Amino acid sequence: MKDLFDKIYKDKGPLGKWATHAEGYFVFPKLEGQISNRMKFQGKDVITWSINDYLGLANDPEIREADAQAAKLYGSAYPMGARMMSGHTSLHEQLQNELAAFVSKEAAYLLNFGYQGMVSTIDALVTKNDIIVYDVDSHACIIDGVRLHMGKRFTYKHNDVQSLEKNLERATKLADQTGGGILVISEGVFGMRGEQGRLKEIIELKKKFNFRFLVDDAHGFGTLGKTGAGAGEEQGIQDGIDVYFATFAKSMASTGAFIAADKEIIDYLKYNLRSQMFAKSLQMQLVVGALKRLDMLRTRPEMKANLWKIVDALQSGLKDRGFDIGTTQSCVTPVYLKGSIPEAMALVKDLRENYGIFCSIVVYPVIPKGLILLRMIPTATHTLEDVEITLNAFSAIRDRLHNGTYKRLSAAVSAQMGE
Numbered sequence: 530m531k532d533l534f535d536k537i538y539k540d541k542g543p544l545g546k547w548a549t550h551a552e553g554y555f556v557f558p559k560l561e562g563q564i565s566n567r568m569k570f571q572g573k574d575v576i577t578w579s580i581n582d583y584l585g586l587a588n589d590p591e592i593r594e595a596d597a598q599a600a601k602l603y604g605s606a607y608p609m610g611a612r613m614m615s616g617h618t619s620l621h622e623q624l625q626n627e628l629a630a631f632v633s634k635e636a637a638y639l640l641n642f643g644y645q646g647m648v649s650t651i652d653a654l655v656t657k658n659d660i661i662v663y664d665v666d667s668h669a670c671i672i673d674g675v676r677l678h679m680g681k682r683f684t685y686k687h688n689d690v691q692s693l694e695k696n697l698e699r700a701t702k703l704a705d706q707t708g709g710g711i712l713v714i715s716e717g718v719f720g721m722r723g724e725q726g727r728l729k730e731i732i733e734l735k736k737k738f739n740f741r742f743l744v745d746d747a748h749g750f751g752t753l754g755k756t757g758a759g760a761g762e763e764q765g766i767q768d769g770i771d772v773y774f775a776t777f778a779k780s781m782a783s784t785g786a787f788i789a790a791d792k793e794i795i796d797y798l799k800y801n802l803r804s805q806m807f808a809k810s811l812q813m814q815l816v817v818g819a820l821k822r823l824d825m826l827r828t829r830p831e832m833k834a835n836l837w838k839i840v841d842a843l844q845s846g847l848k849d850r851g852f853d854i855g856t857t858q859s860c861v862t863p864v865y866l867k868g869s870i871p872e873a874m875a876l877v878k879d880l881r882e883n884y885g886i887f888c889s890i891v892v893y894p895v896i897p898k899g900l901i902l903l904r905m906i907p908t909a910t911h912t913l914e915d916v917e918i919t920l921n922a923f924s925a926i927r928d929r930l931h932n933g934t935y936k937r938l939s940a941a942v943s944a945q946m947g948e
């Protein structure tokens with residue numbers, strides 16, 4: 530019989546195999562200093578383009594003060610126990626009511642983490658007779674929620690409404706046999722490539738098919754729509770989203786998440802969300818901090834305006850210089866280049882060491898082989914000067930990629946890794 534750990538000793542997995550070359554630098558890097566447009570990496574100043582602090586709230590003095598006061602008053606223990614048992618408070622309720630109003634839904638419920646909350650929401654919404662139809666490029670929290678499902682599930686091609694329609698036909702036939710219903714899941718903004726989910730067209734399909742629609746709007750909340758209520762508001766179809774989900778980990782610069790829907794649906798979820806029923810309540814510091822953040826979202830529209838000033842400058846600057854930024858329709862700014870993983874490593878090292886630019890690098894298996902994705906997250910704290918410096922650096926590294934500099938620099942790593 531094999532030892533359970535044999536596979537681990539032999540194969541570190543598609544990303545784990547890079548650990549010796551990547552850890553501490555490309556993965557698990559340590560960014561130091563206060564969260565902002567400029568931080569330190571390995572003692573060097575860098576312009577950071579990899580932090581989802583869209584509105585610049587992470588280090589806003591009023592936010593820091595509110596967080597500090599809440600910590601002083603409540604510590605990090607309060608309240609103890611799950612919401613259902615002993616962890617419920619008026620402030621949790623107040624935050625839920627304010628969040629629901631902000632995203633134009635009847636009710637909301639807090640989740641401790643977006644990832645776990647989404648897994649649990651999917652789990653609570655379906656029984657084995659129901660069918661799930663979801664975008665093939667969904668975030669891991671959606672995929673893992675679907676993995677818990679005991680019934681049938683279909684994926685549709687990424688953001689492809691025709692493919693969704695075909696799968697809804699299959700799902701409808703099947704649901705007629707099982708006696709179940711259909712749950713469709715999309716993201717409001719796809720976090721890697723930045724396209725908005727085609728929410729409006731998906732909701733149009735409700736005229737032809739009977740389904741309920743769950744939207745993960747992690748990247749849309751706070752950044753899209755007139756008031757910042759997200760991709761549903763941006764597309765004018767918030768009503769057609771049956772269950773709206775967003776995390777506090779991006780625009781809100783915190784930890785926690787929520788779902789919002791009709792009151793009867795939230796009342797049901799409250800009693801069936803295992804991630805909340807069997808876990809300690811969201812700690813008060815985070816609840817008080819979220820109330821303050823939400824207040825700032827409502828009362829400081831200039832934060833979103835500043836964010837979009839930077840997004841527009843960065844995205845138009847990249848396009849003007851001939852970079853491929855795909856089909857983003859949000860703040861998420863992907864830059865696609867062609868090259869191997871070792872070349873990508875040499876390029877990112879050059880960007881960090883010689884140009885002081887820190888952005889995330891995404892490679893196979895997250896994106897197709899041979900592509901390098903530099904994923905940039907503009908924020909309200911960036912300046913037009915940051916954008917200019919970055920654009921010049923990108924032009925320089927593209928030249929070096931094309932003239933083979935990174936291929937030469939990475940030859941030793943390539944040979945070692947068989948790439």
Ligand SMILES: Cc1ncc(COP(=O)(O)O)c(C=O)c1O
Binds near residue numbers: 643644745
């Ligand atoms: C699309 C999407 N959904 C869910 C999550 C998970 O949220 P959290 O970090 O609150 O667990 C993330 C990442 O934060 C995300 O990008």
